[in-house]
Amino acid sequence: MTAVLVVDDDPHLLRALRITLQAHGYDVTTAADGHSALLAATQHPLALVILDLGLPDLDGTSVIRELRTWSRVPVLVLSARHGSEDKVEALDAGADDYITKPFGLDELLARLRALLRRTADPDQEPVVTTDAFTVDLGKRRVLRDGQDIRLTPTEWKMLEVLVRNPEKLVTQQQLLSEVWGPAYAKETNYLRVYMAQLRRKLEPGAATPRHLVTEAGIGYRFLP
Amino acid sequence: MTAVLVVDDDPHLLRALRITLQAHGYDVTTAADGHSALLAATQHPLALVILDLGLPDLDGTSVIRELRTWSRVPVLVLSARHGSEDKVEALDAGADDYITKPFGLDELLARLRALLRRTADPDQEPVVTTDAFTVDLGKRRVLRDGQDIRLTPTEWKMLEVLVRNPEKLVTQQQLLSEVWGPAYAKETNYLRVYMAQLRRKLEPGAATPRHLVTEAGIGYRFLP
DNA sequence: GCCGATCTTGACGAATCCTTGACGCCGGCT
DNA sequence: AGCCGGCGTCAAGGATTCGTCAAGATCGGC
Numbered sequence: 001m002t003a004v005l006v007v008d009d010d011p012h013l014l015r016a017l018r019i020t021l022q023a024h025g026y027d028v029t030t031a032a033d034g035h036s037a038l039l040a041a042t043q044h045p046l047a048l049v050i051l052d053l054g055l056p057d058l059d060g061t062s063v064i065r066e067l068r069t070w071s072r073v074p075v076l077v078l079s080a081r082h083g084s085e086d087k088v089e090a091l092d093a094g095a096d097d098y099i100t101k102p103f104g105l106d107e108l109l110a111r112l113r114a115l116l117r118r119t120a121d122p123d124q125e126p127v128v129t130t131d132a133f134t135v136d137l138g139k140r141r142v143l144r145d146g147q148d149i150r151l152t153p154t155e156w157k158m159l160e161v162l163v164r165n166p167e168k169l170v171t172q173q174q175l176l177s178e179v180w181g182p183a184y185a186k187e188t189n190y191l192r193v194y195m196a197q198l199r200r201k202l203e204p205g206a207a208t209p210r211h212l213v214t215e216a217g218i219g220y221r222f223l224p
Numbered sequence: 225m226t227a228v229l230v231v232d233d234d235p236h237l238l239r240a241l242r243i244t245l246q247a248h249g250y251d252v253t254t255a256a257d258g259h260s261a262l263l264a265a266t267q268h269p270l271a272l273v274i275l276d277l278g279l280p281d282l283d284g285t286s287v288i289r290e291l292r293t294w295s296r297v298p299v300l301v302l303s304a305r306h307g308s309e310d311k312v313e314a315l316d317a318g319a320d321d322y323i324t325k326p327f328g329l330d331e332l333l334a335r336l337r338a339l340l341r342r343t344a345d346p347d348q349e350p351v352v353t354t355d356a357f358t359v360d361l362g363k364r365r366v367l368r369d370g371q372d373i374r375l376t377p378t379e380w381k382m383l384e385v386l387v388r389n390p391e392k393l394v395t396q397q398q399l400l401s402e403v404w405g406p407a408y409a410k411e412t413n414y415l416r417v418y419m420a421q422l423r424r425k426l427e428p429g430a431a432t433p434r435h436l437v438t439e440a441g442i443g444y445r446f447l448p
Numbered sequence: 449g450c451c452g453a454t455c456t457t458g459a460c461g462a463a464t465c466c467t468t469g470a471c472g473c474c475g476g477c478t
Numbered sequence: 479a480g481c482c483g484g485c486g487t488c489a490a491g492g493a494t495t496c497g498t499c500a501a502g503a504t505c506g507g508c
Contacts, residue, residue, distance in 0.1 A: 043243070070325055072327055119330065140392070140442075153442055154466075192485060192486060193466090193487090193488095196487065418455095
């Protein structure tokens, strides 16, 4: 199970996060201040740390710096401040991602997944198969009729997002944000161009996409 | 079980390493200073030693030199310094690998595996064959048409990384980090130069590499 | 200290990839 | 029927990345 340490001095938020994360299959330990957080980090091998910057005893960035003297575990920072200085400071100290309160739980979970994926062991990534093609997430590879299909980096990123959410509807904003970055939420042109590219390479029957389905006005969906 | 000795004067890090390594199936003993480390090394037969350079009593390189007077156990050095002098000194003293803090536990585990593999029985190393050439990891040789091909040390390291990950995409950063070291993550020039060299020596058909494939913008891939 | 092998560095065309805009099709709506 | 917005398609250009080469720098052995 994936071990996550959550550090926050607000007991309500701490509780909410613990329950939510456990409901999504994470093994959660919590800490309410910087010192106990650093202590907890030495007790178990952790897959990820969620850290609030506003702690009672230590500055949040100090916690990161201290942790970084010996560990490179991914750190996702929570902060009430929107200012870019704090953000820069935290990232410079060694944080991996930054999210400001208030935040949506689904956004937190998405960033968390992205962070964990970046440090995941490729050997145990899933292999997704349809009747037309096979996507090997670990080897970063797509097969069709035994031949491997070469995808450009952008094509792959887009396919990866869809394949990691099988059956689920992926909104245009979600796709654009994960592939091109959060600033490209309006460029739905890209989606059309690259979706056509993917279908040309992966879908056998020309005019009828069976695995990469478009939901008009909303987004796309991958069906295995 | 694989016996590992961890030597560090930071009790937190020591504890974290012991827990992590035990969780990955290693038999761990610890020591907090140079003298007790050397003592511990005489008690059990060890498969590997993880050694922090900054010890309270002895210089880390002295520990290595002392150890090397009677043992050939592989030594992985931890250091807080990024300078190349310490690195050279430690390696000259007889260390086998060098990693600077902060480090990722997964990187440590990977280097540890690599180190243990290097001392593995060469007869058990795999021999990978393609229709054009054969790579013998154990004997460190490459054959083509029955003739063995001379590879320079760097060429070999690069080929080895690729061959040990057949069909898998190997990132540019991964290659650079494993062959030249983690500090060379930007020097993609090297990759181009040495990949050309490898292809000239191994790929028969000139213009169409079939076994050493490039994935533009990402990395390379070895196909048997 | 010399010499050969190996590694580094920079420059250049060639290949690949990304972006952008235009166009036609389809379905919903008035 | 006609308008309109969203989608699929295509191709050109510009930007990035790759392969190639060769000349220095560095290393190691004699």
